[in-house]
Amino acid sequence: MITKGVKQLVEEANAEIETVPLDAGKALLEDDSVVFVDIRDVRELDREGMIPGAMHAPRGMLEFWVDPDSPYHKDIFASGKKFLLYCAGAQRSALAAKAIQDMGLKPVAHLEGGFGGWKEAGGPIGDRPRRKK
Secondary structure: OOOOOHHHHHHHHHHHOEEEOHHHHHHHOOOOOEEEEEOOOHHHHHHHOEOOOOEEOOHHHHHHHHOOOOOOOOHHHHOOOEEEEEOOOOOHHHHHHHHHHHOOOOOEEEEOOHHHHHHHOOOOOEOOOOOOO
16 A cells, blocks of 8 residues: 555645746746756657757656766756756656755756646647657
8 A cells, every 4th residue: 555645745746846837937938047848758749749949858767867877867967057847737747856856956846737737828839859860
């Protein structure tokens, strides 16, 4: 039997991380010091698109990409920029933001309402960038 459910984990994460409201997120879109990070599955990106300029960091690889000692490390995570994570509905991104904040990455936040909230608020949507071969 589990002792904590997803709802409680998300609530605890939200109590410890920064949540960026949608309007503030839209204003940050052109800020070069902020990196939007889409942690959704590639099928979600293919189906729905993504926030223009966002990088894709699959949730299953995020901690490995953040860790400079990992063979999968991505240099962008050592850039000193602010990372604004989002998923479909702001639950996975809350958990992911807490995880990488716990690793020591700062500043990190997540987007209120996720991609679903972004679409409802009229935020711009672009196609998923194609993979380089």
